Amino acid sequence: DSGVTQTPKHLITATGQRVTLRCSPRSGDLSVYWYQQSLDQGLQFLIQYYNGEERAKGNILERFSAQQFPDLHSELNLSSLELGDSALYFCASSVETGGSIQYFGAGTRLSVL
Amino acid sequence: AQSVTQLGSHVSVSEGALVLLRCNYSSSVPPYLFWYVQYPNQGLQLLLKYTTGATLVKGINGFEAEFKKSETSFHLTTPSAHMSDAAEYFCAVSTPSGSARQLTFGSGTQLTVLP
Numbered sequence: 001d002s003g004v005t006q007t008p009k010h011l012i013t014a015t016g017q018r019v020t021l022r023c024s025p026r027s028g029d030l031s032v033y034w035y036q037q038s039l040d041q042g043l044q045f046l047i048q049y050y051n052g053e054e055r056a057k058g059n060i061l062e063r064f065s066a067q068q069f070p071d072l073h074s075e076l077n078l079s080s081l082e083l084g085d086s087a088l089y090f091c092a093s094s095v096e097t098g099g100s101i102q103y104f105g106a107g108t109r110l111s112v113l
Numbered sequence: 114a115q116s117v118t119q120l121g122s123h124v125s126v127s128e129g130a131l132v133l134l135r136c137n138y139s140s141s142v143p144p145y146l147f148w149y150v151q152y153p154n155q156g157l158q159l160l161l162k163y164t165t166g167a168t169l170v171k172g173i174n175g176f177e178a179e180f181k182k183s184e185t186s187f188h189l190t191t192p193s194a195h196m197s198d199a200a201e202y203f204c205a206v207s208t209p210s211g212s213a214r215q216l217t218f219g220s221g222t223q224l225t226v227l228p
Contacts (some may be wrong), residue, residue, distance in 0.1 A: 104156035
């Protein structure tokens, strides 16, 4: 158990809908990262937050947004969903924003029908 | 920009045989290097990491990797494969991105261990 909690584990929704994925980092970790894993794109970094502030941005679509709350949990919001958004979404956390180890949650599997 | 290439998307070995999973990276600055393992329906788990210092890094489950700067490689090995090693393995490179460090993953290598 990595200590990173992601909910829900599975999400099935329809095209055009909006969903929210939630992540609770390990106790004491200030950084949260979001990744998307799909068969065709592999594991792609989406966005990072550190202590409530956006710190780095990767290949995140404009339809997607994230935030980190004062209690350090994070949410990834996906809107106007398309079939191609079906993927496994991982959250990871680390102590700080440098070279520290990222600990991964078990992921949320999103299926867009 | 940094990148990671994992040669061989699928590797099959017999139980007890040597495992070699290849990883080459591209980075304009000294990188931090990682190997993660993903078991079916689970998240990624860190096997080992290299930041600075000794170039031969030992990790969990009997795995080790050697950082070779001249070859820009960070290959993962274990001397004797176990059935429980069957999983997908990801090499990753971390380089500075502003005040943060961004982790870039390779495309993964699926390891199959044959009885």
